[in-house]
Each structure stands twice: as C-alpha cells, then as structure tokens.
Amino acid sequence: MFTAFLIKYAEIGIKGKNRHLFEDALMHQIKFALKKCEGKFSIHKSQGRIYVEAQGEFDYDETVKSLKNVFGISGICPVVYVEDEGFEKLCDTVVRYIADVYPDREKTFKVHARRARKDYPKESMEINADLGEAILNAYPEMSVDVHDPEILLCVEIREKIYLYSETIPGPGGMPVGTGGKAMLLLSGGIDSPVAGYMIAKRGVKIDAVYFHAPPYTSERAKQKVVDLARIVSAYAGPVWLHVINFTDIQLYIHEKCPHEELTIIMRRYMMRIAEHIAMETGCLGLITGESIGQVASQTLNSLIATNEVCELPVYRPLIGFDKQEIVEVAQKIGTFETSILPYEDCCTIFVAKHPVTKPNVNIIRRHEHNLDEGIEELVKTALETKELIVAE
C-alpha cells in the first residue's frame, strides 16, 4: 500500500542558511542506508521536505528498519500516493486507507489538508470538512477532535495526492558528515562501539583505530573489531579502520617500565598513535569509551595521565554512564552480542594484578623516560605498517 516515505527532521530545521548543507548530507546518508535494501528508490527534496519514493517493488519492513538508523531523521511517515482522479475518488481512497491502517476504529481524528497545487478546485478548509464527513459517514464509531486527535490524517495535494497519518520515530541526531570527523579508539569491548555511535549521532563521521597484538591476540579478535566497525557503519556510514600492530611497543613497555603502570603507559602510547593518525586524516578529535572509575585506567587520576599526551580534544560520551546503561545502548544498536565474544584484547593480556588507580603524572612521565629513543622507532614502525580496512 505505502510506496513512499516522508522524512521528518528536527534539528536541521533550525540551521538557518546552512540548512541545505544538512539536507544534502541527510539525503546522502539515506541513499547509503538504502543501498543494502531490496528495491530501487528515488530520494528528492521538495518544499522543505525529503521524500523517499520506491520505484516499483520494495521490502517495506527492511526499508523502515534502514531509515530508522539514519541520524538526522526524527520521524518517518509511510505515504500512500494516489493519482488525482477527482474528489469523489479521493474520498473513497481515504475511507479505504482508514480501514487498512486502523483495524480498530474507536478513535478520534482530524483531517489536515495542504494544497501545494493552488488550482485544485477545493480549498484546504473545504477539503478537511468534506473528507471528515466522508470518514464519519463510513465509520460512525469514529469522532472528530480538532485539538488532540488520535489520528492526524494528512492530505497533501501535489501533482499526485499524498496520504499519511502515522509517524515512525527516527533516531534523531544530525546527519553524519555535517559535524566533521573524529577518530574512535575501538577495542573489542562493549563501550567503544557505543561511544562511536553516540558521537556519530551528532553528525560526526567516524574513523577508528584498533591496536592488535599478535600472537597475544588472535585473528578472530581482529575480525570481531571489524565486525563491530561494520555494525557501527550501519549508523555512521563507512568506517575507515586503522589496524596498528602494537605487540612490540607493548613488550618494550613491559620490559622497561614498572608493571603496575603498564596499562597507563600503554594507553598513553595508544592515544599518541591515534592522534597521529587522526591529524593525518583530518580528524578533529579523539573518541574513547571511557567511563569514570570503570577500571583502573579510567579513574580521574588515570584520565589526567592519558589525556595529557594529546593536543586534540578527547571526547568521552560515556563518561557518566553506568555499565548497565552502556549495555542497554549496545543492545539497542546491535553491538552487544559481538562485543561479548570471548577474545582477548591487547588491553587485558599483560594487565597487572594490582594496577595503579591513582597514578602520579610526574612519576609516569619519569618512568616513560626509561623508554628513551627505542620507543620512537617502534612507534614509527607501527605507523608505517598499519593496515587500513574499510568497514561498511
């Protein structure tokens, strides 16, 4: 029955002169999201609205599911298109529409007509009244409520006539790409994909960096991260995943620094490397999944130590989240099942039994001096041998 979707967007509406940039980005994202759906679609902008029109056969459920992943959409209205074959015919169609969409008709309603084509023989108010009458005649159990109707039936008179009344909520946020790009430190855990999702929701394109440590971490652990990046890409668009071989750096730190500080110093090097790639690729910030106090390296003291090595701002969207809250988002966006696959990641393999929870930055810096020039060479090699995987 439905052959098109009217896309409602919330925040873009208030973007003033930049509005068209946001709309174009949204259309681009919609196009990307629909690429994997059965059927062909045309996406067009008309009088401040975006319409997605199916060209022939398509899978309704699949299409709605994909659109619900596109940031910037606040609502999706399934639309019925009809040819203009006179007002009588329109009344019939509307009555049938009500029957199809609302099996239970003990409801209040209101007709809201818009006449984009001003040569249509009836005015909007007339259309409202006459269609309302037709509905009441067909279904005496329904009643009109113009202030707070349960069903708001919109009728738009254009080249064709559009009918819609239902709005499926979208994810909100802003179209990806309108907010620049940032580099996500993606591990195999539960938190980092959620962090990436949340920043992407604000319109930021996501690149990612993953540190792997063969033979201590396996090829499957890497595959898991690629899979997570792919799940995030359903929302954020294609994710460029940079894979860094971190083994030698890790072993070197293990050798030269106090074991309780291994994780902190390791994370400082991860941040440095991530920032280096970020700057090379035009990213405007780093994103991590840290949340205060979750583990030893995420206390405020530890965060000072890992934060100070970066010039770029580090965004931590989960900073005030409890684990359970993060898990809920992970389940909603579909990363949870993959995140809990039991492959070891490079942060846990050498972790000390009692890592420092309140590191003193000065002491950490001093111990980092033990690493002297050797580490620079290793970092250089790691950057030179990085592997790029495009997850989409």
Add this chain to the structure above:
Amino acid sequence: MEVYLDNSATTRVFPEVAELMIKIMCEDYGNPSSLHLKGVQAEQYLRRAKGSFARLLKVDEKEILFTSGGTESDNMALIGCAYANRRRGNHLITTAIEHPAILNTMRYLESVGYRVTYLPVDAYGRIATEDLRRAMTQDTILVSIMHTNNEIGALQPIAEAGTLIKRMNPYTLFHVDAVQGFGKAKIYPKKMGIDLLSASGHKIHGPKGVGLLYIGDKVKIQPIIYGGGQQRNLRSGTDNVPGIAGFAKAAELLYEHYDDDVKRLYQCKKYFMDGIRRMEGVKINGVLPGKPDGEGTAPHIVSVSVSGVRSEVLLHALEEDGIYVSAGSACAARKPQPSTTLKAIGIEKPLLESTIRFSFSVYTTVEELDYTLQAMYDKIPMLRKYTRR
C-alpha cells in the same frame, strides 16, 4: 612453510576423494530414492559405500547407517537407544572425558529423567574396568565409552569393557565413539562386544558433513530424525551421496596402507616427543608409565603442557610461522572453561591453560616436525619472558 598439525580437528581431503565427489555432484547427481536410471546410478554409490564399511568393520551391510557426522551418530546412539529401551531401565554409563557430543547428550537425557554415571579416569585418561563393573546395574540400558580421547590420545580398554558388559547384563547396549579412533586402530565391533559405533568422515581425509553409525542387528533403537523414511526408516533425509561415497573412498584408501601408516604415525609421535623432551618446563600428557614412545596411546595425538605460556598465545605464535595446532583446552580469556579431559586426568591448574595439542596425519613429515620443534625452541623462551605479573 605450512605445517598442519591439527588433524584431530579435521583433515585434508584425499584428492581421489575430492575427484570422486565432484564427479558425483556434477554427473551422477541423482536422488537414490528416484525410480529412474539416474536414481539407480546414485544408489549404486550408496551400496558400494555400505559394502566398503561392512568389509572394513567386518559387519553386515544392513548394520551401517549414514548420518551427518560424529555428533549425529552419537546423538542417535544415545537418544535412540535410551528412548527405545525405556522399559528396560533408565540408567546409562559413560566416562568423564567424552566428547561434548556424548557429554551434552547425556546431560539432555538426565534432564528428561535418565540417570547417568560418569566413570572417572586415571592420570593417563583410562577408565578402570573395575569401576565399570561396580557401576553396572540391572537398570543399565547403555554404556558409552570413547575409543580414543581427542585431547590426549588415551585409548580405552574397549574389548575388555565389551566382554565385561555382556557378561554382567546381556541386555545392556555398548556404544563406542570411535570418531578419533576409526582408521587409526582396527576396530571390529562383533569381536569386541560393541553394539553401536560412531565414526566421522572428515577425521579420516573424507568430507565434512557425513558420518556413520554401526547398529548391531539385534539393537533396539528408534530414529531421532523423521521424514521420508530413507535408510529403513531409521534416518530420514535425502542421502548425502557425494559425502557418503567420499567417506567410503577415504576409508578404503586409509585401510590400503593401514599398517605402514600407523607404524609411521607412531614413529612421528616418538620423534616429536623426543624433541619436546629436549625443552625445559614441558610435560607430555597421557604417556603411559614405562612406555615413553607412546605405546598404548593413539598414534596421532601429542598433548603438551608448556609451563608459563598460555596455550592460546603459543598457538598464535606458532601460527605466525604457518604451524597450525590446537589449544588443548577450549579456554578463552574471559570465559575460562578448562577442558574436562585435562581436569579429569588431574593436570594442575596453571598447566590447564598452557596445554596444546599436536595431531598428525599420513601427510605429516619429519621435516615438518623439525620445523615445528625449532619454532618452539625459538619462541617459548621469548613468550615466557613476557607474562602477566
């Protein structure tokens, strides 16, 4: 160099087997249940396969049932017999070190009201027939014992157990999971008191997705899969003709050179174990006392515990050199589930997570073993240096 030493997980298909299967899939692709010539031709392959296995196992063709693999064979033997003999009793016996296809099926049967006794094993992974004797009751409808343990290569006293069971209760059925043993040891069900025997195609250079269950003609069993009534109503589903024919071909090829191959496998095992023993802090599991060359154990499995190195890490380190082995315990970092076999033979906790399994095949060469040993000599000291402190 690629060295595949994980032949207990699966094996490379013999080229002759692959060739035959391609021919069947592309030319003789009929459904053996069809009435026309194409169907009859396909049926010939089934007959021939049945004939081969009947000959190799010295049983009757009627007693061979084809399944989708070892797991289905084990499920069918246990569930099919437990249900069909419910009136006779509700007690089953197995060992503590069976494959999950047996252990988890037993757990299922427990959940529907059967009682299961799990026989303990000694430090070498063998049951004591005395324990079996004590566990047997008038209610015991089935005993299931694996022929060759998949993790440490322990061999069970199958013939002895068979005799004992039949002497104590002629109605008790004896099932043997020979998925690891078939093709590596000569197993003759009728001479060993075995009523049911499971084997699998892909462990003997045949294809995946095919297995067999020998069912002695007097055994009361019911199907666990229902449908079109193929295989005398015992196992419905269109016969997997290419798989079955490939499986039979692999078995024939294996039995052709059986004696030489098994001898060579034992030589490999001895050679490899001697090389392992030159390292410090290693322990070979399952070797019988006074039999350092592996006599009385499976010819193709060597289980080694390497102190101070986690098995998964060693596995990936060897993988970097193209050497493929198995972590003796299916243990993952965040979900530690140490192997039941290794626990059952009393391996100390630190070594549980440091055990890897090497398993050989007819393709394994001394050169490959040298290469593997050298990789271990090179890597283990380095891996031991970096550990969690």
